[in-house]
Amino acid sequence: xxxxxxxxxxxxxxxxxxxxxxxxxxxxxxxxxxxxxxxxxxxxxxxxxxxxxxxxxxxxxxxxxxxxxxxxxxxxxxxxxxxxxxxxxxxxxxxxxxxxxxxxxxxxxxxxxxxxxxxxxxxxxxxxxxxxxxxxxxxxxxxxxxxxxxxxxxxxxxxxxxxxxxxxxxxxxxxxxxxxxxxxxxxxxxxxxxxxxxxxxxxxxxxxxxxxxxxxxxxxxxxxxxxxxxxxxxxxxxxxxxxxxxxxxxxxxxxxxxxxxxxxxxxxxxxxxxxxxxxxxxxxxxxxxxxxxxxxxxxxxxxxxxxxxxxxxxxxxxxxxxxxxxxxxxxxxxxxxxxxxxxxxxxxxxxxxxxxxxxxxxxxxxxxxxxxxxxxxxxxxxxxxxxxxxxxxxxxxxxxxxxxxxxxxxxxxxxxxxxxxxxxxxxxxxxxxxxxxxxxxxxxxxxxxxxxxxxxxxxxxxxxxxxxxxxxxxxxxxxxxxxxxxxxxxxxxxxxxxxxxxxxxxxxxxxxxxxxxxxxxxxxxxxxxxxxxxxxxxxxxxxxxxxxxxxxxxxxxxxxxxxxxxxxxxxxxxxxxxxxxxxxxxxx
Amino acid sequence: xxxxxxxxxxxxxxxxxxxxxxxxxxxxxxxxxxxxxxxxxxxxxxxxxxxxxxxxxxxxxxxxxxxxxxxxxxxxxxxxxxxxxxxxxxxxxxxxxxxxxxxxxxxxxxxxxxxxxxxxxxxxxxxxxxxxxxxxxxxxxxxxxx
Numbered sequence: 001x002x003x004x005x006x007x008x009x010x011x012x013x014x015x016x017x018x019x020x021x022x023x024x025x026x027x028x029x030x031x032x033x034x035x036x037x038x039x040x041x042x043x044x045x046x047x048x049x050x051x052x053x054x055x056x057x058x059x060x061x062x063x064x065x066x067x068x069x070x071x072x073x074x075x076x077x078x079x080x081x082x083x084x085x086x087x088x089x090x091x092x093x094x095x096x097x098x099x100x101x102x103x104x105x106x107x108x109x110x111x112x113x114x115x116x117x118x119x120x121x122x123x124x125x126x127x128x129x130x131x132x133x134x135x136x137x138x139x140x141x142x143x144x145x146x147x148x149x150x151x152x153x154x155x156x157x158x159x160x161x162x163x164x165x166x167x168x169x170x171x172x173x174x175x176x177x178x179x180x181x182x183x184x185x186x187x188x189x190x191x192x193x194x195x196x197x198x199x200x201x202x203x204x205x206x207x208x209x210x211x212x213x214x215x216x217x218x219x220x221x222x223x224x225x226x227x228x229x230x231x232x233x234x235x236x237x238x239x240x241x242x243x244x245x246x247x248x249x250x251x252x253x254x255x256x257x258x259x260x261x262x263x264x265x266x267x268x269x270x271x272x273x274x275x276x277x278x279x280x281x282x283x284x285x286x287x288x289x290x291x292x293x294x295x296x297x298x299x300x301x302x303x304x305x306x307x308x309x310x311x312x313x314x315x316x317x318x319x320x321x322x323x324x325x326x327x328x329x330x331x332x333x334x335x336x337x338x339x340x341x342x343x344x345x346x347x348x349x350x351x352x353x354x355x356x357x358x359x360x361x362x363x364x365x366x367x368x369x370x371x372x373x374x375x376x377x378x379x380x381x382x383x384x385x386x387x388x389x390x391x392x393x394x395x396x397x398x399x400x401x402x403x404x405x406x407x408x409x410x411x412x413x414x415x416x417x418x419x420x421x422x423x424x425x426x427x428x429x430x431x432x433x434x435x436x437x438x439x440x441x442x443x444x445x446x447x448x449x450x451x452x453x454x455x456x457x458x459x460x461x462x463x464x465x466x467x468x469x470x471x472x473x474x475x476x477x478x479x480x481x482x483x484x485x486x487x488x489x490x491x492x493x494x495x496x497x498x499x500x501x502x503x504x505x506x507x508x509x510x511x512x513x514x515x516x517x518x519x520x521x522x523x524x525x526x527x528x529x530x531x532x533x534x535x536x537x538x539x540x541x542x543x544x545x546x547x548x549x550x551x552x553x554x555x556x557x558x559x560x561x562x563x564x565x566x567x568x569x570x571x572x573x574x575x576x577x578x579x580x581x582x583x584x585x586x587x588x
Numbered sequence: 589x590x591x592x593x594x595x596x597x598x599x600x601x602x603x604x605x606x607x608x609x610x611x612x613x614x615x616x617x618x619x620x621x622x623x624x625x626x627x628x629x630x631x632x633x634x635x636x637x638x639x640x641x642x643x644x645x646x647x648x649x650x651x652x653x654x655x656x657x658x659x660x661x662x663x664x665x666x667x668x669x670x671x672x673x674x675x676x677x678x679x680x681x682x683x684x685x686x687x688x689x690x691x692x693x694x695x696x697x698x699x700x701x702x703x704x705x706x707x708x709x710x711x712x713x714x715x716x717x718x719x720x721x722x723x724x725x726x727x728x729x730x731x732x733x734x
Contacts, residue, residue, distance in 0.1 A: 476642055510697050519708035520701070523645040523653050529697050 019483045019515050037175065037574065041182045041217035044165065045224030048158030048186025052225070053232050055135065055157055059150065062143035066092065073145055073310025077302050085306060086299035092144020093295025096137040096348060097288030103133030104287070124176025126163040131156055138349035141291070145309030147298055147339035148350035151191045155351075158187030158225075172467050174575035178217060181206055185218040186225035193229060193236075197407035198222035204400035205441050214577075244384050244416045251380065252423055254371045258364055258385060259392045259424030263431020265363055266396035270438045272337065273352065276345025287347065294346025298339045307332045308339035312358035319361045319386040320412075326369045326382075333362040352440060356397050357390050357411075364389015387412060388420045395425035396432035399439035404429075462546055463539030465579055466560045466569040472497040473506070475527040479520045482506055482529070495559045495567065496530045502559050502567040504530035536561050539568050546576055591734040593703040594666045596625070598733070600726050601669040604687075609644075609677050613637060613654055616667040616689045623665065625691075631660035632691050644678035647708065649717060652677050655690035655700070664699055665691040668729070670721065686720060710734045 060070075066088050069076035077085050138153035162183030166176035181202050189198030199218040280290055301308045307315055315336065323329060340355040368385025372378075387408065395404035408421045432439075471489030473482060475496050485494050486508055493505040506529055514520050535553040537546050537560045549558055550573045557572045590598065599619040606612035617633045620626045635656035639645075645653045667689045674683030688707060692700040711717055716732070723729045 478643070507697075510701065514701050514705050517705045517708060519647055519712070520704060522647060523704060523708070524701070525643050527639070527642065528655065528657060528692075529701065531697070532694060 015480075015484065015487070018487050037178060037217050038220050040165070040169075040179055041220040042224045044158075044162045044179055044182045045186040045189075045221035046228055047161045047165070048183045048221065049190040049225035049228035049232075051157045051161050052154045052187055052190040053229065055139065055154055056150070059139050059143045062139060066144050072314050074307050074314045077145055077306035077309045080306075082303045085302040085309075086296065089145045089295035089299040089302065089309065090292055091295070092140050092146060093291040093293070093298075093346065093348070094288055095144075096140035096146075096295075097286070097291030099133060099137040099140060100287040100291070100347075100349070103129070103137070124163055124166055124171075124173060124178075124180045126156075126160045126180065128160065128164065131160040134349045141295075141343070141348040141350055142311070144295065145298060145302065146295065146343045146348050146350065147308055147310070147312070147336065147355055148343045148348050149311045149352060149354035150350060151188060151353045152349060152351035154191045155184045155187035158190070159183035162186075172572065172575045173465055174572075174579035177579070178214060181214070182217050182221035185222045189222035189225040190229040192407065192411060193226060193233075194407055194410035195219070195222040195226040197403055197410050198225070200403035200406050201400065204403045205398060244387060244412070244414045246416045246420060248378075251378070252420065254368075254375075254380065254385070255388055255420040255424045256427055257371075258367050258389055259427030260431055261367055262360065262363060262389060262392035262424065262428035263396050264435065265359075266393055266428065266432045267436040267438065269337065269356070269359055269393075270397060270436065270440065272341055273344050273440075274438070276341035277347075278345075280345040280347065290346045291348055294342045294348055297342035297346075301335050301339050301342075305332055305335045308335045311354035312336060312340075313354055315358045316354075316361045316386075316390070319358075319365050320383055323365055323383060323386070326366055329362055330366060333359065333366070336362075353398075356394060356440065360390040360393025360397075361386040362389075363393060384417075384420075387414070387417050388424050391417075391421035392424035392428035396428035397440045399429065399433065399442065401425045401429040460543065461539060462537050462541045462543065462560055462571055463568065465543065465575055466539065466571050467575075469495055469559070469567075469570040471495075472567070473526050474498055475503050475525070475530065477526040478522075479511070479524040479529075482511065482526055483515055486511075491557060493534070493555050493557070494526075495534075495570065496526050497567045500567060501565050502536055502561050503527075504532035505534035505555070505559070506530045507555075534559070536565075537571060538563065543576060543579060546571065550576065592666060592706055593664055593699050595663060596623070598730065599667045600729050601667070602724065602726060602729065604669045604671050606671070607673070607675060609640065609675060610637060612669060612671060612675055612687060613640070613689065616669045616687065617691075619667050619669075620665055620691070625663040625665050626661050628660040632656065632658055635660065636689065636691075640678070644682075646677055646682050646684070647711065650674060650683060650685040651688070651711060651717065652682075652684040652686075653688045653690065653704065653707075655692060657692045657694050657696075657700075659694060661691040661693055663693065664696050664703065666703070668733075686717070706734055 063076065064070050067076040067080060069079055080088065135153045135157050141148055142150050159180045162179045163176065166179045171179065184206055185198045185202040188201045189195045192198070199215065199222040202218050203215050283290065285293065298308060315332065319329070336355065336358060340352060344352055365382050365386035367389065368380060368382030371385070372380045372382055391404050391408035394407065395401040398404060405418065405421050405425050409415070409418055471485055471491065472495045473485050475498050482494065492508050495505050496503040506526055510529055535549040535558055537549055537558050539560050539562055556574070557570045560568045560571055562568055601616060601619055604612050604615055606615045613636050614633055617629050617636065621629050626632060635658035636654050639656045640654055645655060647653060669687040669689065671685050671687070674685050676682065677684045690700065719732055720729065723732060
């Protein structure tokens with residue numbers, strides 16, 4: 001009579017094993033949604049790197065087509081007759097402008113195309129058409145000698161890949177924003193061979209947060225992207241510098257002064273870029289005419305100094321290795337800044353990151369020459385000031401000192417440079433911030449109407465980030481049904497809903513120890529083991545308030561209801577944190 | 589505290605008088621009257637009967653484990669009852685001879701599961717149920733329990 005084992009249990013042995021396996025995996029591998037984000041971050045890093053490599057190769061091919069040379073920008077332009085030095089950037093500007101002109105006409109719906117806007121103030125949805133139009137335009141500009149960096153389109157394309165993936169996988173807004181940020185980090189990392197700086201660039205400038213929930217995926221994405229890039233282009237540092245030696249503490253004094261100088265020069269540089277942009281806008285020319293004019297200016301400057309063409313990478317390399325006379329460098333600096341202003345101001349698509357590095361390196365080098373002349377007995381090397389100047393100027397201009405310090409280390413792979421760059425970078429950053437609120441990328445965001453979208457974000461409530469919950473159970477669900485549901489829905493809690501009303505939650509933690517008890521399947525229903533005091537969020541609740549509930553619940557996701565306890569959906573803790581971490585600081 | 593997680597003596601009713609599901613439940617809950625852990629036997633009884641309507645917890649082999657999570661008890665309580673003649677439980681009128689009735693405060697989910705798991709594990713042992721049904725005195729019955 002007492003043989004209970006003969007009773008047929010609702011859960012088969014294999015199903016019970018599956019539940020145990022699910023719990024084991026959940027606790028060690030899959031349980032936390034952040035871990036799945038890390039997996040996607042790695043995939044995006046891989047995809048982003050290949051997209052970046054593709055863009056670089058395409059640009060190189062176009063460059064060879066337009067100049068007939070496989071050499072770098074400066075060498076290519078130096079080998080061209082004067083009229084071709086003018087024509088190539090001009091034609092490039094025309095093609096880039098026409099691409100934008102016709103691209104804008106065929107674009108039906110204006111959507112976000114700036115990768116920072118998409119992550120910081122958007123919803124992670126990048127327009128495919130707009131992004132491709134901009135990238136093609138950037139390809140024409142970059143390959144024909146425009147004084148602009150390639151990081152913009154590289155980042156945009158990598159971020160676009162992530163955005164497409166996010167939409168395809170139907171990620172929540174917060175997660176889409178996070179993976180688009182991962183794409184951006186992959187783009188930066190593969191553009192500069194700089195995985196840590198890539199992650200910090202996006203964390204500091206784009207997300208405005210180094211919270212681990214947001215930062216971890218960025219690091220994974222950057223590292224994977226860099227590994228792919230290494231496999232394709234090699235592991236050499238982008239700006240392999242001569243050995244930098246830092247021997248005496250007193251050397252920090254001139255580096256401190258260089259930080260001050262960079263902090264003062266950066267606002268002037270930013271102001272000039274802004275002035276160029278405003279100046280071109282006043283001409284009220286169509287895109288194609290404006291970019292052609294920008295190309296013409298670069299071409300005219302290239303007649304005298306072909307060094308102004310391209311993003312400035314060769315110039316930085318030259319300063320570090322074969323700087324030449326300071327007088328020539330000073331002239332090139334002025335020309336290069338004008339060329340950058342003309343390209344940037346005309347509306348060419350791209351980035352000013354590398355040109356900014358050059359300006360910093362040149363300012364640092366010239367300062368180093370002056371200091372070495374004043375203090376000849378100190379044995380100072382002007383090239384070292386070029387290196388430190390890059391970091392200090394970058395920190396000041398971008399408003400991202402941590403990224404700048406790490407970037408210089410990764411670009412040069414020189415450890416000795418760290419301390420002077422840290423000092424000069426932080427000083428430069430604070431001096432610049434005391435003089436202006438403007439930064440290289442803040443302006444870009446302001447242009448894109450970031451404030452309006454930030455206001456919109458501030459109005460978002462829990463309901464806006466909520467997702468449907470397809471794994472709810474009824475309070476009458478048997479123990480076996482509960483166990484099966486835990487297998488199908490990899491969550492730590494199942495929400496109990498009766499007639500559309502939220503009743504409570506069943507915790508995996510409560511039942512896990514009893515899954516090998518077939519008798520319980522006949523005795524226990526969800527109502528018996530549900531927490532009817534489980535925290536529950538209201539759809540009209542502000543995002544920040546939800547954090548308190550999560551800290552009390554120890555759950556990865558919480559139910560969302562209306563004012564009458566009608567169940568509406570769920571919100572994930574990771575999604576919430578990612579949203580808050582990626583929100584502009586002045587809005588939170 | 590017993591291995592079943594119950595503090596204090598577990599009431600054991602070896603000769604219940606009730607002949608229906610409701611009657612035996614009422615009779616068992618009355619056995620808890622006056623206990624400090626039980627705030628309101630009426631509310632407790634109502635909660636058990638409500639739970640029985642949803643899905644009567646029947647273990648098979650003539651054993652039932654009616655229970656309710658209710659604020660009417662401040663600690664987990666258990667009453668054991670034996671029916672001289674089988675009593676029909678649930679809509680399928682399953683005959684029941686041995687009843688373990690639990691009262692569980694709402695937050696004590698793990699304690700309840702642990703107790704039920706221990707009890708069913710005990711009842712699963714060969715010959716255990718027969719011994720319980722054959723034992724005629726309270727002390728002997730309690731001695732068999734884990």
